[in-house]
Amino acid sequence: MANIPFLNNAYFSAKVGIGTDSPIDMLSLERITNVNVLTDYKNSTGNFSAGVLVGGNFAINESNVATRLTIEKTSGNVGIGTTSPGTKLEISSTSDALLELNGGTTANPYMLFAQNGTRRAFIQYVNGGLLSLASEYGDIRFMTGTGGTETEKMRINSSGNVGIGNTVLQIV
Secondary structure: OOOOHHOOOOOHHHOEEEEEOOOOOEEEEOOOEEEEEEEEEOOOEOOOOOOOEOOOEEEEOOOEEEEEEOOOOOOHHHHHOOOOOOOOEEOOOOOOOOOOOOOOEEEEEEEEEEEEEEEEEEEEEEOOEEEEEOOOOOOOOEEEOOOOEEEEEEEEEOOOOEEEEEOOOOOO
């Protein structure tokens, strides 16, 4: 490397390794098993790498043992805890899979459902202890069942009428 004064000071004396824990030059690139590493981070508590897997998906791995996050190359699906997400966002775990919406002290966290950019429904926790389930363009149905054969058990229509176990909706 040319003798460039600002590269010879203490700020630039460290060696950087991508795909290696033992860089041999100022910048060392090395392919590791199944991953073309873009970046590698290691500290006393763990080792993470990010890069393109041999199949073309982008992944973040922990200690080159477990893939923590995957972005599928053709569909753009994102997987947390899975290397082959089947939907736009899939969270997979061998124990309870949890999706958490965590707002501040006075926040009102919610999950919004939209269709073609138009808000259609939402579930929201309102500060103070109220849980709201709202459908802005129709009824709310409650269904139970097994194996993809769910049937409607209760409905609240847009007028506020309720039907439980039948098709007759009554004002409550």
